[in-house]
Amino acid sequence: MSSSLLRSSALRSALRATAPATCTRAGLAGATFVRGKATLPDLPYDYGALEPNISGRIMELHHKKHHQTYVTSLNNFSEQMAEAKHKDDVKSQIALQPMINFHGGGHINHSLFWENLAPTSSGGGEPPTGALASAINDSYGSLESLKEKFNAALAGIQGSGWAWLVQDTQTGSISIKTYANQDPVVGQFRPILGIDAWEHAYYLDYENRKAEYFKAVWNVVNWKAAEARLK
Amino acid sequence: MELHHSKHHQTYITNLNAALKKQAEAVHASDITTQVSLQQAIRFNAGGHINHSLFWQNLAPTSSSDAKLSAAPNLVKHIKTTWGDEDKFREAFKAALLGIQGSGWGWLVKTETGTEQRLSIVTTKDQDPPVGGEVPILGVDMWEHAYYLQYLNGKPAYVDNIWNVINWKTAEERYLGARADAFKVLKASI
Numbered sequence: 001m002s003s004s005l006l007r008s009s010a011l012r013s014a015l016r017a018t019a020p021a022t023c024t025r026a027g028l029a030g031a032t033f034v035r036g037k038a039t040l041p042d043l044p045y046d047y048g049a050l051e052p053n054i055s056g057r058i059m060e061l062h063h064k065k066h067h068q069t070y071v072t073s074l075n076n077f078s079e080q081m082a083e084a085k086h087k088d089d090v091k092s093q094i095a096l097q098p099m100i101n102f103h104g105g106g107h108i109n110h111s112l113f114w115e116n117l118a119p120t121s122s123g124g125g126e127p128p129t130g131a132l133a134s135a136i137n138d139s140y141g142s143l144e145s146l147k148e149k150f151n152a153a154l155a156g157i158q159g160s161g162w163a164w165l166v167q168d169t170q171t172g173s174i175s176i177k178t179y180a181n182q183d184p185v186v187g188q189f190r191p192i193l194g195i196d197a198w199e200h201a202y203y204l205d206y207e208n209r210k211a212e213y214f215k216a217v218w219n220v221v222n223w224k225a226a227e228a229r230l231k
Numbered sequence: 232m233e234l235h236h237s238k239h240h241q242t243y244i245t246n247l248n249a250a251l252k253k254q255a256e257a258v259h260a261s262d263i264t265t266q267v268s269l270q271q272a273i274r275f276n277a278g279g280h281i282n283h284s285l286f287w288q289n290l291a292p293t294s295s296s297d298a299k300l301s302a303a304p305n306l307v308k309h310i311k312t313t314w315g316d317e318d319k320f321r322e323a324f325k326a327a328l329l330g331i332q333g334s335g336w337g338w339l340v341k342t343e344t345g346t347e348q349r350l351s352i353v354t355t356k357d358q359d360p361p362v363g364g365e366v367p368i369l370g371v372d373m374w375e376h377a378y379y380l381q382y383l384n385g386k387p388a389y390v391d392n393i394w395n396v397i398n399w400k401t402a403e404e405r406y407l408g409a410r411a412d413a414f415k416v417l418k419a420s421i
Binding site for chain 1: 234238239242271275332333334335356357358374375376379380383384
């Protein structure tokens with residue numbers, strides 16, 4: 001399956017989610033204030049396709065339950081946000097911002113995550129090439145060295161969160177950053193590759209041995225998808 | 232429970248001791264930069280140790296008489312005056328627990344304002360411990376490792392069922408006692 005198709009669909013749904021339209025018809029009871037709704041993107045592979053690195057059981061729960069909940073909640077809070085905007089209710093809009101950040105972030109992060117993973121039979125784990133490979137060598141010396149530093153960043157997250165390889169939109173250089181909870185990579189940095197360090201991402205397979213998950217996940221990283229995000 | 236206690240809690244203790252050892256060396260060497268850089272590791276791992284120590288103590292097997300509300304007559308009276316009734320209190324606690332974004336804890340705490348004692352429900356993120364002057368009465372771990380193997384993504388069910396194993400006797404003792412009393416389990420373990 002073409003990764004560009006999936007990429008665009010994931011980005012499109014994320015985009016829709018962050019651009020709620022203002023209400024169209026005031027006064028309609030139960031009017032929908034948000035025109036486009038976020039939807040759960042299909043996985044580009046079967047739930048079991050990343051085994052033994054990530055089990056089908058984890059993938060199914062993670063996609064069908066966790067990600068779906070972020071999508072549902074995002075739509076719910078986007079609707080409330082649109083309503084608050086319609087009413088010029090600034091206090092409610094501010095109160096809703098953390099909910100949009102958390103659930104919208106959860107939707108964006110997972111959409112990017114599914115796409116930057118791939119079964120080994122579809123190129124998962126194959127080292128990056130081209131511009132990304134050069135950028136990694138320039139910044140980290142080697143892919144192995146990047147992985148080591150990335151895994152140290154993952155292990156250092158205190159609580160739930162994500163580690164990302166990001167590109168600085170000002171300088172173009174790449175670096176590793178961690179984000180708390182579902183904070184998405186927005187603003188100055190562009191997401192290139194994300195790894196989920198929430199316990200639900202690995203606990204059923206690895207329990208408290210998260211270092212083993214961080215080591216194994218590189219076997220199913222889709223470096224082609226990561227490279228396509230680099231500008 | 233076994234993983235949670237023998238692996239997770241143990242890791243916090245191991246990492247705390249390592250950080251404290253480094254801090255002692257940094258203090259000895261008057262190395263302020265290192266002391267400051269160690270603070271977050273100490274806060275996180277000490278918090279993990281404190282929170283879990285409080286948590287185990289405020290749980291009890293359902294069959295135990297300590298797991299009955301009748302073991303906390305004074306606390307329950309105060310809960311009723313604050314929230315109206317037990318159900319409303321549980322609802323409020325549940326809403327707070329389910330509202331945590333990411334890892335964290337929910338607490339019933341007692342604060343003293345002048346001569347008045349107040350109860351309130353607070354949440355702390357990650358392993359931040361309840362050490363701001365309040366008395367922790369009950370803590371509930373909302374990290375995914377606390378429930379995921381059993382409840383998967385169904386955390387409302389975990390929250391509903393936690394009430395079956397709350398140690399109300401411990402809660403009553405903490406409610407009646409001073410702040411230092413709630414933390415005495417830590418002193419005993421050092």
